[in-house]
Amino acid sequence: MKHTITLNVNGQKYTVDVEPQEKLLDVLRDKLDITSPKKGCEMGECGACTVIMNGKAVNSCLVLAVESQDAVITTVEALHADGKLHPLQQAFIDAGAVQCGFCTPGMIMSAKALLDTNPTPTEMEIKEAIAGNFCRCTGYKPIVDAIQSAAAVMKKEGA
Amino acid sequence: MKTETMPQKSTEKEVKQVVVSSDSGAGANPVDAFVKSGKVGSSPSHLSGREHVTGRSQFIDDIPKPRNMLYVKVLTSPVAHGIVRELDCEEARKVPGVKAVLTYRDIPGENQIGAILPDETCLAEEHVHFVGEPVAVVAAETAEIAEEAMGKIRLNIEELTPVLTIDDAVAKNQFVGPIRKIERGNVDEMLKNSPHYLEGKVVNGGQEHFYLETQSALAIPEDSGAITIYSSTQNPNEIQRMASNVLGKPQSEVTVDVKRIGGGFGGKESQATSWASIAALAAHHTGLPCLCKLDREEDMISTGKRHVFESTYRVGFDDNGKILAFDVVLCSNAGAVADASTSILERAMLHADNIYNIDNIRVIGKPCRTNLHPATAFRGFGGPQGILVIETILEIIANKLKIDPFDIRLRNIYKEGDKAHYGEPVKNVRHMETILKKLRHDSDWDERKRKVAEFNAKNKYLKKGLGVAPVKFGISFTAAHLNQAGSLVHVYFDGSVSVSHGAIEMGQEVNTKIGQIAATTLGVPLSTVRVESTNTKRVANSSPTAASSGCDLNGQAVENAAMQIHERLTEFAKTLFNVSGVRFEDGMVYAGEAGKVNYAEPLISFNELIKKAYFQRVDLTAHGFYASPGIWFDREKGVGNPFLYFVYGAGVTEVTVDTLTGQTKLDYVRILHDSGQSLNPAVDIGQIYGAYIQAYGWATTEELVYSEGGKLLSNSPATYKIPTYGDVPTEFYAELFSGSTNELGVKRSKANGEPPFIYGESVLFAIADAIASTGKYPVNLSIPATPEKVWKEFCSEAG
Ligand code: FES
Ligand code: FES
Numbered sequence A: 001m002k003h004t005i006t007l008n009v010n011g012q013k014y015t016v017d018v019e020p021q022e023k024l025l026d027v028l029r030d031k032l033d034i035t036s037p038k039k040g041c042e043m044g045e046c047g048a049c050t051v052i053m054n055g056k057a058v059n060s061c062l063v064l065a066v067e068s069q070d071a072v073i074t075t076v077e078a079l080h081a082d083g084k085l086h087p088l089q090q091a092f093i094d095a096g097a098v099q100c101g102f103c104t105p106g107m108i109m110s111a112k113a114l115l116d117t118n119p120t121p122t123e124m125e126i127k128e129a130i131a132g133n134f135c136r137c138t139g140y141k142p143i144v145d146a147i148q149s150a151a152a153v154m155k156k157e158g159a
Numbered sequence B: 001m002k003t004e005t006m007p008q009k010s011t012e013k014e015v016k017q018v019v020v021s022s023d024s025g026a027g028a029n030p031v032d033a034f035v036k037s038g039k040v041g042s043s044p045s046h047l048s049g050r051e052h053v054t055g056r057s058q059f060i061d062d063i064p065k066p067r068n069m070l071y072v073k074v075l076t077s078p079v080a081h082g083i084v085r086e087l088d089c090e091e092a093r094k095v096p097g098v099k100a101v102l103t104y105r106d107i108p109g110e111n112q113i114g115a116i117l118p119d120e121t122c123l124a125e126e127h128v129h130f131v132g133e134p135v136a137v138v139a140a141e142t143a144e145i146a147e148e149a150m151g152k153i154r155l156n157i158e159e160l161t162p163v164l165t166i167d168d169a170v171a172k173n174q175f176v177g178p179i180r181k182i183e184r185g186n187v188d189e190m191l192k193n194s195p196h197y198l199e200g201k202v203v204n205g206g207q208e209h210f211y212l213e214t215q216s217a218l219a220i221p222e223d224s225g226a227i228t229i230y231s232s233t234q235n236p237n238e239i240q241r242m243a244s245n246v247l248g249k250p251q252s253e254v255t256v257d258v259k260r261i262g263g264g265f266g267g268k269e270s271q272a273t274s275w276a277s278i279a280a281l282a283a284h285h286t287g288l289p290c291l292c293k294l295d296r297e298e299d300m301i302s303t304g305k306r307h308v309f310e311s312t313y314r315v316g317f318d319d320n321g322k323i324l325a326f327d328v329v330l331c332s333n334a335g336a337v338a339d340a341s342t343s344i345l346e347r348a349m350l351h352a353d354n355i356y357n358i359d360n361i362r363v364i365g366k367p368c369r370t371n372l373h374p375a376t377a378f379r380g381f382g383g384p385q386g387i388l389v390i391e392t393i394l395e396i397i398a399n400k401l402k403i404d405p406f407d408i409r410l411r412n413i414y415k416e417g418d419k420a421h422y423g424e425p426v427k428n429v430r431h432m433e434t435i436l437k438k439l440r441h442d443s444d445w446d447e448r449k450r451k452v453a454e455f456n457a458k459n460k461y462l463k464k465g466l467g468v469a470p471v472k473f474g475i476s477f478t479a480a481h482l483n484q485a486g487s488l489v490h491v492y493f494d495g496s497v498s499v500s501h502g503a504i505e506m507g508q509e510v511n512t513k514i515g516q517i518a519a520t521t522l523g524v525p526l527s528t529v530r531v532e533s534t535n536t537k538r539v540a541n542s543s544p545t546a547a548s549s550g551c552d553l554n555g556q557a558v559e560n561a562a563m564q565i566h567e568r569l570t571e572f573a574k575t576l577f578n579v580s581g582v583r584f585e586d587g588m589v590y591a592g593e594a595g596k597v598n599y600a601e602p603l604i605s606f607n608e609l610i611k612k613a614y615f616q617r618v619d620l621t622a623h624g625f626y627a628s629p630g631i632w633f634d635r636e637k638g639v640g641n642p643f644l645y646f647v648y649g650a651g652v653t654e655v656t657v658d659t660l661t662g663q664t665k666l667d668y669v670r671i672l673h674d675s676g677q678s679l680n681p682a683v684d685i686g687q688i689y690g691a692y693i694q695a696y697g698w699a700t701t702e703e704l705v706y707s708e709g710g711k712l713l714s715n716s717p718a719t720y721k722i723p724t725y726g727d728v729p730t731e732f733y734a735e736l737f738s739g740s741t742n743e744l745g746v747k748r749s750k751a752n753g754e755p756p757f758i759y760g761e762s763v764l765f766a767i768a769d770a771i772a773s774t775g776k777y778p779v780n781l782s783i784p785a786t787p788e789k790v791w792k793e794f795c796s797e798a799g
Helices: A024-031 A087-094 A104-117 A123-129 A141-158 B008-022 B049-053 B090-094 B143-150 B166-171 B187-193 B236-247 B273-286 B296-302 B341-350 B383-401 B405-412 B430-442 B445-458 B510-522 B550-577 B606-615 B681-700 B755-772 B787-795
Strands: A003-009 A012-018 A050-053 A056-059 A072-074 B070-076 B082-088 B098-102 B134-140 B154-159 B180-184 B196-204 B216-221 B227-231 B254-258 B290-293 B308-317 B323-335 B360-369 B462-475 B484-491 B497-501 B529-531 B582-585 B588-593 B596-598 B621-627 B632-634 B639-641 B645-658 B664-673 B731-736
Touching: A012 A024, A024 A050, A050 A104, A056 A104, A087 A104, A087 A141, A087 B049, A104 A123, A104 A141, A104 B049, A123 A141, A141 B681, B070 B143, B070 B273, B070 B296, B082 B134, B090 B098, B090 B143, B098 B143, B098 B273, B134 B143, B134 B273, B166 B308, B166 B323, B166 B360, B180 B341, B187 B308, B187 B323, B187 B360, B196 B383, B216 B273, B227 B236, B227 B273, B236 B254, B236 B273, B273 B290, B308 B383, B323 B341, B323 B383, B341 B360, B341 B383, B383 B405, B383 B462, B383 B755, B405 B430, B405 B462, B430 B445, B430 B462, B430 B645, B430 B664, B445 B462, B445 B645, B462 B755, B484 B550, B497 B510, B497 B550, B510 B529, B510 B550, B550 B582, B550 B606, B550 B621, B588 B606, B645 B755, B664 B681, B664 B755, B681 B731, B681 B755, B755 B787
Parallel strands: A003 A072, B070 B290, B227 B254, B323 B360, B497 B529, B664 B731
Antiparallel strands: A003 A012, A050 A056, A050 A072, B070 B134, B082 B154, B098 B134, B180 B360, B196 B308, B216 B227, B216 B290, B308 B323, B462 B645, B484 B497, B484 B621, B582 B588, B588 B596, B632 B639, B645 B664
């Protein structure tokens, strides 16, 4: 039986018909054409599908679409405004935290959820925040460097 | 992680070093724009960086779905070995929304996709040879319908006993290719006469690539029976060749296009062919676009992985730890089909010496055929397995004779002028010695060793260990014909540049580097250069992006094309301005020759010059070509010159091991790596980090587990553990060796993708060292040194 849900993605309101077993990831990708959340495993292990839902980083492959009724969802597409990259995006480029790029949108969203609530994370806190995001290319070090330097930039800009 | 120290700093330092030495000395250049302009030797950021961080970069599944596109699902064999008694698709065909259900009988061309040896069907016929082997194909309007129809195919297989292990295959004489040998000196004699003798076996497990983007292909029917395939592949040429073979079409009617892939690591060198051919077959039959994308479990079960090797050795050595004779039989588990196994074994055999001069050496290689998924290319391509044997032996000898791990390596190392066991001179090997000595110094090895001993004396349950792993990695495909590349460069009327080449962008930033090469050669800013998708129509007969050679070969081909245009423009400008020489720099054209360029006053801008050249009918397009010189290898005799040059380097690892859980933590890693005159130091450093962590996973946690029947049980990220951020060393330093250059590499650089993988073997030796600190000898560890195995070693009595 189809359900009709309304959700807010990247500041825009959408009303879509979904199946009860349909995942948020599929709705975003197939029905809303938002393809930055990737299908890496579809079982909640790799983090490639990470989006921010109501302020928290979630694996959208594990969220039932019906659970996202009225939810506010942010994907990496919404991070840059007027051609200016978000400090995290810029830092990922500058630190060489992007190789093949498949993990990048999910990784950035996990980092953003962290910095939104904790602008000055310790290394341990960064570790925890991206513990669920796989990257097979970079060896992670440049990613952590990027998150740290983005935090520093954001602090300066906020100050 | 200590934030106040290194990488960034080391990268910057390296940038400077490289910039200084790559300036060809053309007088005073007022434009301090190396980094900005993206010349070779600087570190401009990822050409697609902006696309990636904004979520706009497209992978196969992100391409907007064409109208009427069908979803393809593949029914694969559930058993490792058997005879197909029934394959009935009638019920499946009746499911509404199903457009085609296909078996090998529907293949219009030849049912064959084995590129090196023709032993691999696209769809199984009477026999199935491994779990996950494709048998039938469903194309339907939705993935769900395809799935449902797949469940209605009746497949009955009479099971036969599978051969799963190397021992079993050897006993049954089952090999995917010939047994090979490389030999020099008098091994048997010397083994008898050596003061010390050891024999043993070195075993390593396989490894799942776990590229984040699973195998995917989208096939689109075009005009007049042609088909275009968008594939996540490292090898578009092979797909073009094999898919056209399967479809019974000329290659000219099949186009393969690749913008980028979400990781490859070798896993999409030949293993993408199957799914692309299947998508093409479905598109051919239905006349509609067809997408075949594996889910993670399907991908893990069906596709190839790193080879398991079991190698038995005998070695003779003297009191100083100098190896006098070495005899090794390398056996690889190739799985059910040849794939690239013969070449991979060959590379393992050619790396059995690693950096050591052994006068009496015999290397035998046996590629065993079993009923497992094919084993395939994976970063290092047999090199890591070959090197692991000799390095393990040195560790054992060092332990036995109480010799420092650095000392024993330096006592056995090649000297300049020495030849490898297959006869090729080991050129520039003097750098290897310098690297080892510098790394020993930079890592405070001797002091560190003292502190580790002190720590171990004080701690009962935690034990530290140290390990070092050097590498000499031969660059070139050992199949000589693959060492060629083509390119196509256009300069448009407005001065912007389009570059096509045969390599695949998979995160190693070959496009960034090749963009830099084109920009530098033409003397234009990198921002005006666009590197295109890899397309078989623009560049034909390309080699796979593999063997670390993507940038080496294709970079030279692009340099060649850009040079042709540059020369035409030079002649044109000289005549136009009536000057004896011109120099192109950052989009401007100056008068003068090297060393005497008048930078004060440009003659004209590049863009203006192009307009004038166009009107004077100067050809602004060039096709470039490159073939590595002097490469040959006689497989029968085991001699030759298979490599253009060698990459050198070494890595040190310090670990802490918990004796109660067997868990390993990386405390300190330092790597010194030779990139020649690096094209892009930041990219090269990034490759080193990535390769090391990937190898750490292979060496410790990544364990492939199979059922008795040969089905992969560790078939998801829940059961197969690749490294996560928690595994990153507390202190992690990678530096490029500044003393090297490379006449034979593109712009004097060295290839960089695979060699750093070897450094991860130092993790195994560090763990063994921690275990040895309890007095255990010999330590019995194999890759992967899982916590369970490590814990067992600690528990077992010291011998
Ligand atoms: S796709 Fe959602 S966690 Fe992997
Ligand atoms: S950049 Fe390739 S998986 Fe992270």
